[in-house]
Amino acid sequence: MPDTTTTPTPGNAIRDMDARHHLHPFSDTRALNQRGARVIARAEGVYVWDADDNQLIDGMAGLWCVNIGYGRQELIDAAVGQMQTLPYYNTFFQSTHAPVTRLAKAIAGITPGDLDRVFFANSGSEAIDTVIRMVRHYWTLKGKPYRKLLIARENAYHGSTLAGASLGGMGHMHRQCDPMLPGIHRIGQPYWYGEADGLSEEEFGLQRARELEEKILEVGPDNVAAFIGEPIQGAGGVIVPPRTYWPEIQRICRKYDVLLVADEVICGFGRTGQWFGCQTFDFQPDILSMAKGLSSGYLPISAVAVGDRIADTLTEHCGDFNHGFTYSGHPAAAAVALENIRLLRDEGVIESVATDTGPYLQSRLRGVIGEHPLCGHIEGIGLIAGLALVKDRQSRTFFDGDVGTVCRDECTAAGLIARACGNRIVLSPPLVISREEIDAMVDRLRIALDRTYARVSGLSDA
Numbered sequence: 001m002p003d004t005t006t007t008p009t010p011g012n013a014i015r016d017m018d019a020r021h022h023l024h025p026f027s028d029t030r031a032l033n034q035r036g037a038r039v040i041a042r043a044e045g046v047y048v049w050d051a052d053d054n055q056l057i058d059g060m061a062g063l064w065c066v067n068i069g070y071g072r073q074e075l076i077d078a079a080v081g082q083m084q085t086l087p088y089y090n091t092f093f094q095s096t097h098a099p100v101t102r103l104a105k106a107i108a109g110i111t112p113g114d115l116d117r118v119f120f121a122n123s124g125s126e127a128i129d130t131v132i133r134m135v136r137h138y139w140t141l142k143g144k145p146y147r148k149l150l151i152a153r154e155n156a157y158h159g160s161t162l163a164g165a166s167l168g169g170m171g172h173m174h175r176q177c178d179p180m181l182p183g184i185h186r187i188g189q190p191y192w193y194g195e196a197d198g199l200s201e202e203e204f205g206l207q208r209a210r211e212l213e214e215k216i217l218e219v220g221p222d223n224v225a226a227f228i229g230e231p232i233q234g235a236g237g238v239i240v241p242p243r244t245y246w247p248e249i250q251r252i253c254r255k256y257d258v259l260l261v262a263d264e265v266i267c268g269f270g271r272t273g274q275w276f277g278c279q280t281f282d283f284q285p286d287i288l289s290m291a292k293g294l295s296s297g298y299l300p301i302s303a304v305a306v307g308d309r310i311a312d313t314l315t316e317h318c319g320d321f322n323h324g325f326t327y328s329g330h331p332a333a334a335a336v337a338l339e340n341i342r343l344l345r346d347e348g349v350i351e352s353v354a355t356d357t358g359p360y361l362q363s364r365l366r367g368v369i370g371e372h373p374l375c376g377h378i379e380g381i382g383l384i385a386g387l388a389l390v391k392d393r394q395s396r397t398f399f400d401g402d403v404g405t406v407c408r409d410e411c412t413a414a415g416l417i418a419r420a421c422g423n424r425i426v427l428s429p430p431l432v433i434s435r436e437e438i439d440a441m442v443d444r445l446r447i448a449l450d451r452t453y454a455r456v457s458g459l460s461d462a
């Protein structure tokens, strides 16, 4: 590796400028500026290179989004071709265009059940805002304007706009910009390893699902618009619910006529080995939000797919749905997403996540680091995984300090981009990762865990 401490590099110039002018999302700007941001210069396949030419395996696919991997010429060509023909036109006032129409049809073709009509936005957060407005509008059209409440979970992530952050269950986001949106209620998360207190996975899944029924009865069934959840919680630390959880949630939603919303922003587009997480966990949502993997992150685009029940209601009544974004269904982003879907399908990427690379990653993780003294538990399916870092495996004692960040930094030093979510380390690599690249990723993680252990084992005796 080149010596970056003495040689002036283009990276240093960028870092200085960045420190002076750029406010980073979800970052402690002061700490970041003292240290200097890592400048990412280029990427190919599952690898990124920084400005000092250090190669890293991108174990996070950017931010859980570059499902097809970096450097795909087909996506670049789709964007360029569309921008030459029609770089922008809106879809507000009686107009449409080919890429958005084709993309809507393609999404209808891959989403399960009757999720055949699609509303477009530009980010996961905007998709979530759209969901909230749509379900409330739906109930008003149905003559039940009092059905306004939303039920979500602790430690859920639904984006960072005011509505997304309000719906999410991240206390540190609420505290910085309260008051949050009213009308949101919360139940516990299905985090078996961290919260089950001796129950079996099956029992705990049912218990946490039944909190939904208790909450519905508490606030009054006729006041509830919808329940929303990520099939697997992503930013919450990759929390894979017990098998019993989602079918029970679906049963309760149907019983009380509460709309069921799947936030598939991370799980969608093959992450769990099927197009959508609800297929892996065997439930049928009334509405499904998607973003990230929809375009593999090459351009910003998101969507909300809606079932007949809601779509028919919206279209039967006259009058506008007073909602939309200037760039809803942006032609270049739509063309890229369409090509991304074609590649995922034609190259059998999702099948290999289901039958080859997904099971391989899961078994390598369990084999290579399952017995590591820092590793309390590994959960995951397909190409998403989370591991709990613990001070003591037997008693499931967690560290008080920020061991996640220590481990995350050791991953970077070992050539792997991973992410820390509290005391959990998460992985979500591009779906095109090969077995050899999975081996390299897991080996680098093992090195990082060893070094983290050396650094914190002093702490754990204190």
Ligand SMILES: *Cc1c(COP(=O)(O)O)cnc(C)c1O
Residues within 6 Å of the ligand: 122, 123, 124, 125, 126, 128, 157, 158, 159, 160, 230, 234, 235, 263, 264, 265, 266, 291, 292
């Ligand atoms: C990332 C994410 C969002 C927000 O998406 P943005 O594009 O960052 O606004 C919403 N829901 C889930 C489940 C996410 O992971």
